Amino acid sequence: MPLALYALTVGAFGIGVTEFVIMGLLLQVSGDLGVSVPAAGMLITAYALGVFVGAPVLTLATRRLPRKSTLLMLMGIFTIxxxxxxxxxxxxxxxxxxxxxxxxxxxxxxxxxxxxxxxVAPDKRASAIALMFSGLTLATLAGVPLGAWIGLAFGWRSTFLAVTVIGGLALAALVIFVPRDKVKEDLAPLAEELAVLRRPQVLLALLTTVFGFGSVFAVISYIQPMLVDLAGFSKAAVSPILLVFGGGLFIGNIAGGKLADRWPVGALLGTVAALAVSLGLMTFAVHSQFWAVVFTGLLGLTAFATVAPLQIRVLEQAGGAGQGLASSLNIAAFNLGNALGAGLGGYVIDHGPGLEALPMTGAFLTLAGLGVAAASLAVGRRPAAIAA
Structure with missing residues (x-):
């Protein structure tokens, strides 16, 4: 794989740490700032909504800039x-x-x-995307547990200072390894790029991402209080358990990319279905320390196995000039799902049956995503059937 892919992975690592590390700091942040745990959880929801708004807006605003300049500017914003x-x-x-x-x-x-x-070559596209997204899995595997430990030992502010340093390192990696655009690409008219939003299959693919992946954040946003209050772990035990979650993410991300390279449709349906099943079964595991750890790892595996299939589905349905915007919109869709999941999880805690109902809540969200994916495939086959 080209070195530029590994530079993108470093950038993804930095962003992944700052997105996910707050989950291991909810109790510290809520105590220090004098807010409830659900209110602290809104920091996750707000971040996700910021991604949802920023992705399409900044993609269109930077469409005339070289890709390397765009990536450097974005990493600078992230670090500050x-x-x-x-x-x-x-x-x-x-x-x-x-x-x-x-x-x-x-x-x-x-x-x-x-x-x-x-x-990379066309038959390696899903694996290349999975490699970049492995930065997120490595962030969860190593960065988030370390960040949670730093927050517990030195205060949550120290964690964000450490992430700032990671941002600086990621910026340096992008400067060194990502090549500048050798040939200036012809810029498609803005109307041509925006036309992707009128394609039903693109919109259905984005909706699949929202519901299919949003379930993950209904659970993982509140994993610290779930492990402490339901499974009976100490706060200090949360960081090592997050290593298990990160290990699952890493394996699932690579597996999802390889499956999507060979069977894109099967990988899409299979990984989303597997996520729904793991969440449903996790409902019965949260009061056992052993099974809580097992299903935390299984949640990570099945969650990130969906990422490459979901992203490839959107790119394939967009095609041509709309791919850049559609790709960013799918990242926005992931984070709209994150906001939906985290917000719904907070509501279930405050006004519903509480923490123990979060996995089943997530399972129903994932099943909604699976239904949208099935509908999308059925609609896609209809013209072919009519033509035949």
Missing amino acids: GNLACALAPTYEALMAARLVTALAHGTFFGVGSVLAAQL
Whole structure:
């Protein structure tokens, strides 16, 4: 694989740490800033909404810039935003800083996915995208547990300072390894790019992502209180358990990419169905320490096995001039799903049956995504059947 792909992976690692590390710090943040756990969970929802808004807006705003310049600018915003998080004096200031940081997220992965797919042969595109997204899995495997430990030992602000340093390192990797555009590409008219939004299959693919992946955040956003209050673990045990989750993410991400290279449709349906099953069964595991750990890892595996199939589905349905925008919109869709899941999870905790109902809530969300995917495939086959 080209070295530029590994530079993108480093950038994905930095972004992944800042997105996911807050999950291991909810109790510390809520205690320090004097807010409830669901209110602290809104920092996850707000970040996801920031990605949802920032992805299409910044993609269109930077469409005339070289890809390398765009990636460097985005990583700069990300790094400054994390420094602001570390220095935030109030809950409101932290919320604002998280929003600023989130603006760079969607466009980075959108531009990066298109670049990754173009750097390799057509039959390796899903694996190239999976390699870039492995930065997220490595962030969860190593960065998030370490960040949670730093937050427990030295305070949550120290975690965000550490992420700021990671952002600087990622910026350096992008400068060194990502080549500048050798040939200036002909820029398609804006109307041609926006036309992708009128394609029903693209919209159905995006909706599949929202529901199919949103379930993950209904659970993982509140994994610390679930492990502490339901399974009976100490706060110090959460960081090692997050290593298990990260290991599952890593394996699932690579497996999903390889499956999507060979059987894109089968991988899409199979991975989303597997995620629904793992969430449903997790409902019965959360009160057992052993099974809670097992299903935390299984959740990571099945969750990130869906990423490459979902992203490839959108790219295939977009095609041509609309791929860059569609790719960013799918990252936005992932994060709209994250916001939906985290917000729904907070509602279930505050106004519903509580923490133990979160996995089943997520399972129903995933089943909705599976239904949308099946409908999309049925609609796609209809013209072929009519033509025959």
